[in-house]
Amino acid sequence: MTTEYRHLGSAGVRVSSLCLGTMMFGGPTEEAESIRIIHRALDEGINFLDTANVYNGGASETVVGKALKGRRESVVLATKVRGNTGDGPNDRGTSAYHIMMAVENSLRRLDTDHIDLYLLHRHEPETPIEESLEALDRLVQQGKVRYIGCSNFDGWQLCQALWTSDRRNLARFVAVQPLYNIVNRDIEMELLPCCGEYGVGVMAYSPLARGVLSGKYGTGEQFPEGSRAARADRRILETEVRAESFEVATRLKPIADRHGRTMTQFALNWVISNALVTAAIIGPRTMAQLEDNLGAVGWSIDDDALDEIDQLVPPGEHTGKGFPDPSRPFTGRPRRPS
Numbered sequence: 001m002t003t004e005y006r007h008l009g010s011a012g013v014r015v016s017s018l019c020l021g022t023m024m025f026g027g028p029t030e031e032a033e034s035i036r037i038i039h040r041a042l043d044e045g046i047n048f049l050d051t052a053n054v055y056n057g058g059a060s061e062t063v064v065g066k067a068l069k070g071r072r073e074s075v076v077l078a079t080k081v082r083g084n085t086g087d088g089p090n091d092r093g094t095s096a097y098h099i100m101m102a103v104e105n106s107l108r109r110l111d112t113d114h115i116d117l118y119l120l121h122r123h124e125p126e127t128p129i130e131e132s133l134e135a136l137d138r139l140v141q142q143g144k145v146r147y148i149g150c151s152n153f154d155g156w157q158l159c160q161a162l163w164t165s166d167r168r169n170l171a172r173f174v175a176v177q178p179l180y181n182i183v184n185r186d187i188e189m190e191l192l193p194c195c196g197e198y199g200v201g202v203m204a205y206s207p208l209a210r211g212v213l214s215g216k217y218g219t220g221e222q223f224p225e226g227s228r229a230a231r232a233d234r235r236i237l238e239t240e241v242r243a244e245s246f247e248v249a250t251r252l253k254p255i256a257d258r259h260g261r262t263m264t265q266f267a268l269n270w271v272i273s274n275a276l277v278t279a280a281i282i283g284p285r286t287m288a289q290l291e292d293n294l295g296a297v298g299w300s301i302d303d304d305a306l307d308e309i310d311q312l313v314p315p316g317e318h319t320g321k322g323f324p325d326p327s328r329p330f331t332g333r334p335r336r337p338s
């Protein structure tokens, strides 16, 4: 692999264009194998790691902490806060109360004295963004966090947060973490232009549409043994397992073949070939998948192929029109008063 490093938006820090996602680690991927995968990725020059306090009940952060023993200083380590960590009313969310508690737990599990990039995992309408930003700013002042960011925010939500930081002289988001792949191009409409305008880095998650773009699923076929769909993962079953996405995957195969690449390498390269995207967050479950994913960099997709992809899924659109995508709840939908 030819490692490419890019600035995280307008921030000075440089990260590899493949970020290693660790959502499988300490869960479907057992600890020893997870550590081997992390070390292999670091050896290949990947310096960007993504986890979250809720992945596998905290086990992902614990595994990452163990793997980074002695190697912490060469890594840009990202983790997130907001998901449920318990049954109490404040065991979740983006309140100052929860953030200040959650960060201590993440630091302990990660076995580190600082987090390089701390992200709000999702927008939370019930908590004023001022409150969350003030808490994050305090963590930056305390040296516990280097940079801050957000995940699953819409364009207007990011813009509101950036303006709030500017108005109140608080640390501002340097990166966003949205879902982005060939079968879901929604963020090209609002979020990506907003990031370009404001110099915000983009780390795209689920670049393989949770595995669908590997081409291993087919309409009417049984899910391959051990795959995410076969494990009845709720997210893939609700969003990506649909005939339209399988069809796109089928049509990608000859285009990837023409480039002499696997479908996964092609789909990952497509994500990072967008000039507004900083990194694709890969999510290998096995060492073989990592080895394959590493081949996504160091080459370019030709212009004809980019046009062909635009024909398959037009810019700004996703497959299965009208299909509600739970990754991006439509918050403007009229609701009955509760």
Ligand SMILES: NC(=O)c1ccc[n+]([C@@H]2O[C@H](COP(=O)([O-])OP(=O)(O)OC[C@H]3O[C@@H](n4cnc5c(N)ncnc54)[C@H](OP(=O)(O)O)[C@@H]3O)[C@@H](O)[C@H]2O)c1
Pocket: 020, 021, 022, 023, 024, 050, 051, 121, 151, 152, 177, 204, 205, 206, 207, 208, 209, 210, 211, 212, 214, 216, 226, 227, 228, 229, 264, 281, 282, 283, 284, 285, 288, 289, 290, 292, 293
């Ligand atoms: N911020 C958020 O809300 C959010 C949400 C989701 C993920 N993330 C982050 O993004 C990272 C990546 O997300 P993701 O796992 O959904 O990414 P993805 O790249 O779309 O899917 C990865 C999955 O695809 C399958 N796969 C990968 N390489 C393969 C290959 N060569 N052949 C066949 N199958 C292959 C594996 O699933 P199988 O088990 O089927 O083999 C693997 O776990 C996560 O680790 C996490 O850090 C963030």
